[in-house]
Amino acid sequence: MRLHIVKCIICLASIKCISAAGPFFLQLNTTEHVIGNDLLNITIGPTYATKLFYKNKDLIVNAQGHYLSYRSFLNWTSARIYSQTDDSLDVVFEAPEGDFHWVIYHDLAGAYQYFVNKALPVLGEFRSLVRLDNTTFFNGNTTSKEGPLPTLAEIASGTKVQDETWQLPNGTYISEYDWADFIRDQEYYGVYGNEFGSWYIYPGKDEYNGDHLKQELLVHRKSRTGDVVLLNVLHRTYFMASSNDCFEVGKTWGPWLWYLNNGSTEDASNRAKQENQNWPYTLFNSSAYQSRGSVFGTLNIPDGRVAANAAVFLGDNNPNETTLDMGRFNYYTTYADSTGYFRFDNMRTGVYAIQAWSNGPPIGDLSATYLQNNIQVNRNESTDLSSQDFVTSARTVVRKIGDFDRKALGFRYGGAPREHALVEKCPANLTFVVGVSKVENRYSAQSSVGSWTVSFNLTASEVPKNSSAVLSVSLAGYSGGTSDVSVNERVVGMLGGSSILADPSLYRSATTAGEWHYFEFGVGDGTLQAGKNEATFKVMKSSRLGGFMWDALMLEWSGYP
CATH class of the missing domain: 2.60.40.10 (Immunoglobulins)
Structure with a gap:
């Protein structure tokens, strides 16, 4: 197997330009290596990749650079060529926890990457990421949000209210969580400026934990350093109650593509379409993957x-x-x-x-x-x-508010752009009259101590002889607190408390979903009657930005006819 011959100019311990007959791997010393091609090169040290030259410009400069981490950083103990073809090079960096591969092609501005587990511990968070120069990259792009990232000046003008979240002098908030999104909806996402863009493209998404509603932080700016951060979250629980997993030896994540361009979102989109057509990748020669x-x-x-x-x-x-x-x-x-x-x-x-x-x-x-x-x-x-x-209860619906979809859509603020403390705009006390109140007067979340009442009328013909019923409550998310549930002043159950784990959705800017919960409460015969009826949710205990995110409420006859 031949090595690609490279010619390099080394100045001030950084490689400024390289002329190579294809992709290359170069060892500088026992702890530093350079990989790349005629378009780019990156210098990888024992933990961080801290020099990334593309179009003769360093895209990292003083930022922290590229690395992998869980509760600690992965430290590379060795690096070598894993495999090689006429136009590609697979270089593996080895750590006790596993092997991280970079696949370089001669004409690709970027690299395919994948990780093979050897000894990762039981964990909730595992990620690869790159922290980039804040004078080169200043915009973010996800499926649902695009625009300038907060500046350091904006951050400095605000008052910190929680992790990476500030209240500005005008009363509004900026938060890194405003840049979170549903991970499986992403065809591509990244950060860009006027001349350069850095993107993650992950077709397939086999290895992500969670379902359709798995959401993660994707891009943001670090307040302490100003680094612009592009995250590839392989396993994480930022909007979940908990998810610690033990992985089999040999489990893989990827390959995905880390892609560089001139900052064009259209080009990133076109590249994502191409990658989806090429997935599953033939470049990963694993029998389990193929x-x-x-x-x-x-x-x-x-x-x-x-x-x-x-x-x-x-x-x-x-x-x-x-x-x-x-x-x-x-x-x-x-x-x-x-x-x-x-x-x-x-x-x-x-x-x-x-x-x-x-x-x-x-x-x-x-x-x-x-x-x-x-x-x-x-x-x-x-x-x-x-x-x-489906196996269903075959019960007869009496009344329903919202649609079962595990999301807060159909309620006011449900599905709104992510915004810190939006739940504080939801009232502590509320009466919603079915068939009379406007839809916009039913709110997506209940947080403050107080009572929400759903009032509805039943005609005599609607009430069966056996009027026992079931009240189904579906929560799109739960961020703490307890609520008594009653029907016509009879307590039928309780929501929250120690019976379920709280997720951070409401205080991390989520407006659509957190972790879904479903409950059924029995309503005794004779509780519901002809005329006015009420179902009341009385929050007894809560905390700021905690509470309940609604999905749907449904009342059904269980003893009909």
Whole structure:
């Protein structure tokens, strides 16, 4: 195997330019190495990559640079050429926890990267990232947000109210969490300036923990140094209650592409489309990675409808965690079409469970979750699940507020742009009269101590002889507090407290979802009557920016007829 010959000019311990006959790997000393091609080169030390030259400009300068971390930093003990072709070079940097690979092509401004686990501990956070020069990069781009990152001057003018969050003199807030987003929705994301852009493109997303609603911080500015940060969060729990996982030896993350350009979002988008077409990558010569199959089927509801637009998830077999909490293995998400049909392609072979739930209209009244275990995925085969039916209670709906979709959509501020302390705009006391009050008067979150009451009328013909009922409460997120739940002044249960773990969604700028919770409370015979009825949620204990994020409320007759 031949090494690429390189010619370099070294000045002040930094490589300014390199002329190479293709991708190259150069050892400077026992702890520093340089990899690159004619377009770029990066100097990698024992922990950080601190020099990144592209178009003859250092894009890191005084920033912290590129690194991997969990509770501590990964320290590279050795580096070597792992494999080589005429136009590519796979260089592996080894640490006790695992091997991190850089795949360099001769004509690519960037690098494919992947990580192979050897001894990562049980953890909740694992990430790769790059911290870049703040005079070169000053804008962020995600699927839902684009624009200038906060400046150091803006940050300095504010009062710090929590981690990386400041209140400005005009009363508004800036927070790094305003730049979080749903990770599986990202085709590409990055930071850019007038001449340079740095992007992560991660097609497939097999290895991410969590389901469709997994959200993470993607870009931001560090307040202490001003570094512009581009994150590739491989496993994390920033908007979850908890998710610590133990990984098998050999588990891989990636490959993904770290891509550099002239700052054009259009070019990054086009590159992402190209990468999706090329996934799964042939550059990763692993039998486990390359061994893939497909799964397809149709989901129905026993009342004769199809599960149109349902969220569909393939994950752990015989699960003992929620879909958002899963993270040890590989996970796949999609949505059913208008006929209830779904399909997963290029899944790694193995045994999975399929779960599905309402993603809103036209089945927004469906509170049930579909589950089927022992889904076998074989190499180069398509597993036909044919027609599958949800198991439902077949209860009769009395009244419903919101649509079951595990999100706060349909409520005021639900799905709004991320904003710190938005929950403080929700009232402590509220009465919502079904059929009378405007939809915008039902708010997405209840935080302060006080009572929210849902008032509704029932005609005599609507009330059956056996009027026992079930009140279903679906929370899009829960950030602490306790609430008594009563129907017509009879307490039927309690929300929150020590029975469920709190997530940080409400105080980390989330407006759509945190960690989903579903409860059913029995309502005794005779509690509901003809005329006026009330369901009341009385917050007994809360904290600032804590509370309950609503998904849906539904009352059903359980003893009908």
